[in-house]
Amino acid sequence: MASHRRPKQPTRARVTVLTATAAAAVALTSQAAHADPKPTKSEVKAKVDKLYEEAEVATEKFNGAKEKQGELEKQVEGLRDKVARGQDELNKLRGGLGSMATAQYRSGGIDPSLQLLLSSDPDSYLAKASTLQQLSGKQVEALRKIADKQRTLTQQRTEATTKLADLETTRKELGEKKSEVQGKLAEAQKLLNTLTAQERQEIQEQEQRASRAGQEQAEAASNKEVPASGRGGAALAAGKTKIGTPYVYGATGPNSFDCSGFTGWAYAQVGVKLPRISQDQANAGTRIGRDELKPGDLVIFYGDLHHVGLYAGNGQVLHAPRTGTNVRYESINNMPFQFGVRIG
Known part of the structure; x- marks a missing residue:
């Protein structure tokens, strides 16, 4: 006796998969039909020339940053030398006052005015006009020299700190410009590699x-x-x-x-x-x-x-x-x- 069972229908999941596969195939076919054609030799050369131009712009900025870095390094080194020499001079000036104090101590004690001379803030001491009468002319002159030297050292240290910050900024800029140049050149080379060896030779010739x-x-x-x-x-x-x-x-x-x-x-x-x-x-x-x-x-x-x-x-x-x-x-x-x- 013949079977009258109905044919097995595809499940909903199977229909969905088949539909998605067909849609993808249509999409790929459409993309292939509308894909951008391979750029011509002239088009590649134009793009490469543009990238080289952009790389040269970055190169001149790189050169400027490199030159500035060299100048700042010289300035920082010069300031460090000045600070070192100034500190030596300040130490010698203070040493002279120390000798005065030692001599007074041996003769019976240190004069209070000389104790102030040896303080870390000679400017505030000089501001006390009444106290100056207790000092000899030699002591006043020594104190003024110390105060001047301390002010100079403070200015030089501040300037050196500023120059070091500028130097760090310039080094960062230098690295960025170098990366930019290298990136442009790499992109240009990638484009050139899409050409055949014969096409590259023709451009060179x-x-x-x-x-x-x-x-x-x-x-x-x-x-x-x-x-x-x-x-x-x-x-x-x-x-x-x-x-x-x-x-x-x-x-x-x-x-x-x-x-x-x-x-x-x-x-x-x-x-x-x-x-x-x-x-x-x-x-x-x-x-x-x-x-x-x-x-x-x-x-x-x-x-x-x-x-x-x-x-x-x-x-x-x-x-x-x-x-x-x-x-x-x-x-x-x-x-x-x-x-x-x-x-x-």
Whole structure:
């Protein structure tokens, strides 16, 4: 006899699982269909260039913090030396008063006025005019010296404490800027790694061709454009000897440079000391317009003045561009020109 039992229906839980699985599959298919396409070589390069620019901004701030740290360390050390010498001088002055007290004790007892002289607060004692009549001129002068020395030591200790606090703040800022630079560079490298080896090679060759073209243009102008000064021309000549030297943030040569480290090194070779960072180099001489530029002048770029190079003539700049590149020529039009600086 045939069975008339109804087919077994799926449970509610099973239906729910199947529905969820189907929905997920549809969602994944939809996401795959609408996923962002892989960025092109040009798009990757644009993003990388932006990150390198941001890294250079942080680099100049890093350089400024590092320079400030060095100055504060010298100031703190100088103040510590002054305090140590001042304490020795104060001890000798007090020792002189002690000798007076010893002599009086041997002769029958210490004068009450001299006991006050040996107190820890000579200023309050000097304020008592009536008491001064009990002292000799020599004792009064000794007491005044002690009071002056104590005031000086107090001021120096306070100043040293303030400088130490500034130094700690600067060290913290230095660490933050270093981390920021490293983070930007790591992000840029991660983007570059999304390109094929051939694409990365093509970008590098493109930059090398542009640098060679810039060098040719600058050399073609060498007989036409006269440097603004002998030192400017000599600084540019020194800079040319470093073509191909790698960019390294925070470096000042001679085997690697950042932008302001390169210009500072070039001028140092002709006896001119420039400030460490680009923003300060922007104020190191006379500002001039683009039409006034001569070979050897500094060229300042970007609104916040975070990049600097040497004008090489014929619209070309010799500079240390960014991480991943070497000292090279580049068109002045490749970056937002602000002004030139002529070093007198």
